Amino acid sequence: MNLFQKQSNEFIARHIGTIGAEEAMLKVIGVNSINELIDKTIPANIRATKPLNVPDAVNEAELLKELKDISLKNKLFRNYIGQGYYDTLTPSVILRNIFENPGWYTQYTPYQAEISQGRLESLLNFQTMVSDLTGLPIANASLLDEATAAAEAMNMFFHHSNKNHKTKFFVDNNVFPQTKDVLLTRANPVGIEVVFGNYAEAAIDDSYFGALIQYPDSTGSIEDFRSFIETVHNNSGFVAMATDLLALALLTSPGELGADVAFGSAQRFGVPLGYGGPHAAFLSTKDDFKRTIPGRIIGVSVDAQGNRALRMALQTREQHIKREKATSNICTAQALLANMAAMYAVYHGPDGLKDIASRVAVLSQALASSLKEQGYTVANETFFDTITVSGADVEKIKELSEAKKINFRYTNGSIGISIDETTTPEDLLDIAIVFAEAKGHNVAGINFDEDGQLANIPTFAVRTSEYLTHPVFNTHNSESQMMRYIKLLENKDLSLNTSMISLGSCTMKLNAATEMIPLSWAHWSKLHPFAPKGQVGGYAQIIKELSEYLSEITGFDACSLQPNSGAQGEYAGLLTIRNYHIANGNHDRNVILIPISAHGTNPASAVMGGMKVVVVKALENGYIDVADFKAKAEQYSANLAGTMITYPSTYGIFEESVKEICDIVHQHGGQVYMDGANMNAQVGFTSPGLIGADVCHLNLHKTFAIPHGGGGPGMGPICVKAHLAPYLPKHISDETGDDHNGAVSAAAYGSASILLISYAYIRMLGWEGLQKATAHAILNANYMKALLEKDFDILYTGHEGTCAHEFIVDLRPFKSTAGIEAEDIAKRLMDYGFHAPTMSFPVPGTIMIEPTESEDKGELDRFCDALLSIRSEIAAIESGEADKANNPLKNAPHTQFAVISSDWNMPYTREQAAFPLEYVKQNKFWPSVARINNTFGDRNLICTCEPVSSYATEEA
Structure with a gap:
């Protein structure tokens, strides 16, 4: 029995490193027991009185079996849904040596650049890849997803044009629906008026500060936007162009067409679908915006010996420094996924990417021809990988295709079909037969143009400019070369497989291998985020159970797993409070009290949510100044939306006055938002709900064991009390019509695949x-x-x-x-x-x-x-x-x-x-x-791979 009990709880001792050393450690501290230490640390008036209602712990083998069984509730269909998400072939050398390698997924954000040169070089490769393909000189080191990247571009234009007091932003009808949803969410609180329409008929005047278009668009069409872009520019506006990196291997770049910003998702460059994420978004822009581009930029500088060295450039743009003056609250990037996408480009090189893109385009063209021969109408005459079929019997097609385990996209009576690099000629034949059977035939054919001409790409859009000319993209094309290049970079980085990373507030704990293994399984990694609900039973179970666990741990009643970073969680929490006040007719409740010690993203998120920040003083001992807090709550009582507090405080203290602070806010009609960055000191002993908060975001990449990945991925779900539950973010895929709160992320459950990590963490530890x-x-x-x-x-x-x-x-x-x-x-x-x-x-x-x-x-x-x-x-x-x-x-x-x-x-x-x-x-x-010269790097901003000649040290 004892042996069985030990096996059942094996993970606890493997995760917690100081089990068995307690006596010696307590002696040094000067207390007799852990219970005494906890009693001295956590105030008695906020202590939990009953165990957490989560399942008993399972061992690692049991957990893996359980997750395998749950995964089989997901149905693997061939997905042609597209809409920004595509199946992809992750090269095995990248899968094994980056995605599954703790030397790459356990690093911290590269603030200490001297021991981060490996992933900094890879992120510089990512920026170079994006800059080359989009034809714009400045790119950042990844954003969260395509939809939030669109919102960041809109925000950047808005603040850049602020002196002109323009508030209108045009968005073409054929932009991806999830992007439009997030744009509306982000626009409303800051006073931006989003105007939807057909770009070709839009009456753009000088009241617009910018516009957003998609290339190729959501129907698959490759539109000529040049005159539209010129019209926007003539009215002193800016243009953001959503685009596709693989398409740009064949298409004229956005920069050459005149766009000011290009953005999109790098997911199809070797990053698994994962039911929506995590994926790396990209954003590139003209040199004019280099000081305001959101997120991180990797730049080239020199070290103390004059040697080339990389570091994060323009770090004063980081939002924890700008606080309420920030124009963005980005803290987490998608560094691990950006590294995978960059390595995909390094491995395939320009010729390989062009071959993949050409093959996709040829397959798309062959399918379009086959369907036309059957008498179907292909609505878009130009395309790269996506065709839209109109006039078909949609219900019949859906029935036949799902019987063959095939998913298409169904929109307003039309059928969208998006081809990707995994598609084979045999797959095309299966699609053609589905459409033939819908007309009562049982025979269909696919014919390929023998000379491989891409007739469906218009002349203006045929790419003639070069890309990925730097040697790094033309050197590592064999697996031996690639494996060694990845290892070379890994050896330049300190990660958790080297030594502890004791970062306060960042909680760099073990990311156990058993928690990570299921992410590579096909039944988790190959699901499209917009797959029909009946095909995602495994994810539905994980999402439901994890939401319940997190609600129990936080002492709340409901949970949204949509925010895909901690800062996004802050923002989503504040929007929930805002929507609650508005629904109750309190439109003027827009003041947020924030202690001066708060995380810098707190005030940035508040401003993005349309709030006004009022800073509260701290006492000499680091505690919130309750008298100042009370005075300001009274001063702004009529307009008080709430407060943002971190608990334990950012100073590492359990403040005894926290309940009083919550009571003060509630007395004045406000809501309490608790930053979950320090949740690792609460779990099992107290909770935000018990303390008196109304909403809390959780950094799953801190307390709940998701790896930091060199700066991302992250997840920031929010848990709320029952009265706030109706105001949590929704999503277009929820099938709730227009009566919902807007989305904060492109996918309904954010970076869904990495939720498995936190689920496994909770299941293997138990309460x-x-x-x-x-x-x-x-x-x-x-x-x-x-x-x-x-x-x-x-x-x-x-x-x-x-x-x-x-x-x-x-x-x-x-x-x-x-x-x-x-x-x-x-x-x-x-x-x-x-x-x-x-x-x-x-x-x-x-x-x-x-x-x-x-x-x-x-x-x-x-x-x-x-x-x-x-x-x-x-x-x-x-x-x-x-x-x-x-x-x-x-x-x-x-x-x-x-x-x-x-x-x-x-x-x-x-x-x-x-x-x-x-x-x-x-x-x-x-x-x-050696020590890096940050000033030199900012004064001589270089954000893409330099010519090889610059690597050589100057001869005396």
Whole structure:
């Protein structure tokens, strides 16, 4: 029985690293038990009194069997639905070495660029690929999905034209429906009037700040937009063009047609459908918008030795810095998926992409010809991969096609058919037979043009310009070359398979292999997000059960899994509050109280939601100033929409006044939004609902084990109390007609495939494991705090002297005593084999440490040893033993090339530079570049792959 019990709960001890070490750790902290520690940390008046109502834990083998059985409830049909989502062939070398490789999916966002050069190079390849194919010079390092990318383009134009006070935005009727839905959602709160119409008949005048068109459009037609674009430009407006990267291998680029922005999804470049995501969206633009383009840009700079080095450019655009002045709240990119798409282009090269695109176009043309021969009408005369058939017996076609496990798109009595790279001539014949049988025939044929002429691509749209000419896209076309290139880049990146990443607020916990494995299974990965509901029983079960688990964990009544990032969750939560107030006739409730310590995306999301931000002060101990909060709630009582709070606070404290704060808001008619970034300190012990909140978003890529993927994917579902449930975001695929709240993401369930990870995490831990994970997160943080507090100043603790799951170390004193700043310590940690904790947030000049529950005591000790060793190096500067300007911290990080150089002339040894502690010798991680010059990179902005000649160092 004991053996069976151990097997049943095996995952708990595998996920929680400090099980078995509690006694020694508690002794260092100075408490007798974990229960005593929890009692000192979490206020009694918010503690849960009953266990979570989630299933008992299952072991890893049981979980995999369960998910396999559930997956078989999904039906694998051949999908020709299109509408921005296409089946694709993920090259095995990319599937195995990136998608399934923790060296690529467990990295953090590349804020510490010196140990992120691998994925930075891959993201630069992504930007180059997008820029080349779209014919526009500036591209970002991916957005969330095509629909939200459209909204970002609209917003960018709106703010760029703000001085002219224009509010109208034209959208062509033949833009994808899910894109139009998200555009309306995003436009309304900020006062944008979206005008739909036929671009060829539109009366564009100077009241429009911009327009959006699709190329090829939703019917598949390739329209000549050049005169329309010119008309918009003549009225001082801008044009965004939704497009398709594979089509652009054959079609004239948007830049050549005159578009100001091109955007779309890179999904069909080797990224599985996954019932809607995660996928990388792209956005490129003219140089005029380089300072306002949303999201991240990877740029080329130099390091301290003058060598080429990559980093995130123009970082002051990051929304946690701009706060309420931000024009976007983007925090998460889709970096992992952008890397897959970039590698797809690297592997196939320009010739391979053109071959794939040509094959798709030839197959589409052959199908159109076959259907015309049968007497059907193909409504669009021009096309790349999509044809629209009109005048057919839609119900008969649907019945016959589904009997053959084939899905088409059905819109207003017409049938859309989109071909992709997985389609074969045999598939075309099956489609042709369906249409033949609908007319009572049992014979059909497919004929291919022998010379391969693409007659259905109009002359103006035939691409003549080159693309992907850089050697990186023309070198790695064999699997050996590709495998080694991927490994070369992986070796330049520090990820969780190297060492702990103790980023406060970011919760970089274990992403267990068992949680990840099902994502590659065909019955999860190959489903189209707009597949008929009867074909997605497996996803329906996961979505229902996970929603119930998350509602239980948060203490709420309903859940939306649609937001596909944490910041999107913030936005969706605020829209839910806004819609609730409007439905109750309170249109003027638009003021949000936000503590000064809040995450920077909070005020950015509030402004995007049409709210006015009022900042609330913090006390010296980091607590919210309740008196100031109360005064401002009274001042804005008539217009109070609510508040946004983080709990535990961003300072890592369980504030005892949180219930009072919630009560104050409710007394003045507002709603309480709780940021779920720090949920890892709540699960099983308390909950937002118990505390008094009304809505909370959850970062599934933090608390619930979805990997960070080098900066994304993320998921940010929201849970709400019952009175807010009717105002959660809906989706056009919900089949609820027009009577719904607008969508916030392109797919109904956001990045649906990665919901499996959080589902598996909860199922393998069960309620006891979930609570134990929280307890050990708090234990580990307090243990590290106890090890460090004699040598470093620890900011902000609770009244009992404990922290929550994270704590802040004050590094500001060292600037005056030794000339050392937080950045110096962050870079020196790289020499010890560690990623720096969160830098200068929420307090400038500090680091915020969060160990999570996944790390073992030995790793916690190594990290603390590294910081204590660095403290001794600072002491050497303070005493005058080490030079103030030329020391291991100021020169960090030390590359292998610097250490082996015959020109070594530092006043400290090579060993001190590279192997400062004994453990480093056992597992040395070498930063591939020295400290990067950020200023140089911003002043000399280069965001695509440079000519090969620029890689060579200048000869003396």
